[in-house]
Amino acid sequence: MTNHNKEPRKRFLALDTSTATLGVAVTEDGNILHEINASGERNHSVHLLPIIEEALRASGTTAAMLGGISVGVGPGSYTGTRIAVTAAKTLAWAWKVPVAGISSLHALAWGGLSMGLANPEGSLPVTETGGDGPDWIIPLMDARRGQVYTALFAAAGEEQAPVRLVSDGIRLMTDWVQQLAERLEQASAQGARPRVLWFVGETAQHGSAESLRPLLELGSFRTVPYELEGRWTGLLGEKQLQAGSDDLHSLIPNYTQLSEAEANLRRSSEGSLKPQ
Template identity: 55%
Template sequence: MSKTQKIEPQRILALDTSTTSLTVAVMENGQVLHEMSELGERNHSIRILSIVEEVLKISGTVNSQLKGIAVGIGPGSYTGTRIAVTAAKTLAWAWNIPVVGISSLHSVAYGGYSEAIHVEGRNQLNWIVPLMDARRGQVYTALFSTSDDHIPNRLEPDAIRLMEQWVEGLAKRLETLSDPDKLVSLWFVGDINLHKEVAERLRGYLGDRLHIVPYDLNARFVGLLGEQRLNQGEMDDLHALIPNYTQLTEAEANLLRKP
């Protein structure tokens, strides 16, 4: 008679500070043990370690139980993204556990869509466009697709784009679909307040299949994407892991403009 093998719980820490939301979660095998989020980008550097400590305490987690750390690497706020990445690398080094960097836009796409379909009840083939405002009419964005509630698949890379040109490109992409009826809906999710008017231009192509949904990132979706990588045996080089800035800082840009 064979004994049933006991599966060791895979508990991880997930965090992201690439947006105005400082968000931290402890996950175990796809389940959230505890999650905390705070809005207010200026406080991220002050609050992150105390929130990590609180989330660990409330979830009954000690660092020796953690099997890895998943951290959002942007794109997003230049200063904000560095805070989470630095914290994650420091903790991973101190606790001697692996760290994986996760696209913050992928996490926004996953989280925004998942929460939206919970409300709307839609769960078929969709395109998802995550948005983070990058000022001057620009957005950090990408394009994903998903069927049902599966992890979104990437169609276009993370990049900083002019919102007007991005929407024009999406319109052309819709025009060239071989079977437009296969696309159930297109979802803009994330930081949409300044860009809703431009996104609405796709209404003529999609009608009520266009959805524009505000969403603040939750660390659980960074964690779900991180668990997938860790379960596949992946990890990032602790010293080589850096934020995905996608553009020059304003100081660097000004320096290049000087004669």
């Protein structure tokens, strides 16, 4: 007698290769069944599929048990982000499951906040002039030339995913700090100054007291050096996949700007069209 398994697919696979850390996680009902985070940006393409196989095997998960795949779409490393997105789309097509593209900055914000709240002594207090409003989380990924991939989120704790206040983008850190200062002044005037500003992620270059000087008198800060973990892409993916999936064929990385090679090619093409 054939045993037809008709139970709903409750497990989810998460992938993110947008940073120097390769993150893979298997989740179910908001629980982390298995997670692997491996460093080595130049080797993501080599290690991703073996690590996926290892995570599935270690969690006792088969393709038939998966309800979907979530993938970090960046912004971040151009090559790295493409690796995970391509793998997620290929596996989703082969296994006939939905796929969800997740902001890597959103995952970074949630993970960095969780680490900061769990280890307050490990974060750097810059000033102590916080308010009573929800915490603000500012994820930072270095984008070179004084630029960062960043966004702004708000959260009242780590149990729920941070809520987006400002979209993902690439910004000059000096300009971004000024924009945050203006927002803080507006929030203070409205009686909604955030309790703490969490700068999380690649803070060594962009989270120093000097770079944050315009904010010193406006809010309470913590800077949390943090490397992205696959679990946060997974937890965000669970929520999104329960609400609806992305179109498999149109899902692409969020580059936020042209790659240097593409920019050079465009400049070259535009130059060749100029009248002689």
